[in-house]
Amino acid sequence: MIARSEYEARLHEEAAKVRGVKFLHNGRVPSQGFDCLGLVVWVQRAAGVSDFPDTEKFLPSNWHVHAQSELYLEGVDPHSITLPDMHDLRVGDCVLFRLGVLFPNTGSMRVQHIGLVISTTPDLRFLQCLQGRGVVDSSLRERSWAKCFVQGARSHVLMRYLGEDSGQ
Numbered sequence: 537m538i539a540r541s542e543y544e545a546r547l548h549e550e551a552a553k554v555r556g557v558k559f560l561h562n563g564r565v566p567s568q569g570f571d572c573l574g575l576v577v578w579v580q581r582a583a584g585v586s587d588f589p590d591t592e593k594f595l596p597s598n599w600h601v602h603a604q605s606e607l608y609l610e611g612v613d614p615h616s617i618t619l620p621d622m623h624d625l626r627v628g629d630c631v632l633f634r635l636g637v638l639f640p641n642t643g644s645m646r647v648q649h650i651g652l653v654i655s656t657t658p659d660l661r662f663l664q665c666l667q668g669r670g671v672v673d674s675s676l677r678e679r680s681w682a683k684c685f686v687q688g689a690r691s692h693v694l695m696r697y698l699g700e701d702s703g704q
Contacts, residue, residue, distance in 0.1 A: 537699035546583040
């Protein structure tokens with residue numbers, strides 16, 4: 537276990553190291569580049585959460601959104617995560633987006649993008665990796681991201697690492 541304040545300091549340190557790293561589809565290491573999920577897994581593990589779920593277990597393409605924005609997970613143990621709403625997110629949580637709202641021509645309702653919460657005050661900021669821009673931090677106050685936000689996700693692995701109760 538580690539104190540939340542120490543974890544958050546480590547997370548910010550690791551996030552600072554990877555800002556500006558280029559985008560690479562299926563990228564998993566900073567020397568080559570990241571995609572959005574590779575970034576989240578790398579930063580969590582570098583911050584000390586060594587058993588943070590690997591990409592096959594936390595893959596956004598397996599997360600689908602029903603018509604009423606109800607999230608369900610295909611192939612993901614529903615007991616391995618908690619789904620906080622936007623107002624209950626904490627540093628280290630993931631934010632999930634469906635880009636079909638942002639880019640209607642895709643017609644997809646799958647969760648297509650993931651970011652990592654790095655700050656909750658004064659506004660919610662998250663680290664993400666974007667094609668053409670690489671690793672950047674953004675705000676959920678930005679209209680484009682607020683519009684396509686689906687859900688937060690909190691890994692129970694992270695909660696155990698911090699000694700927080702997952703309710704399981």
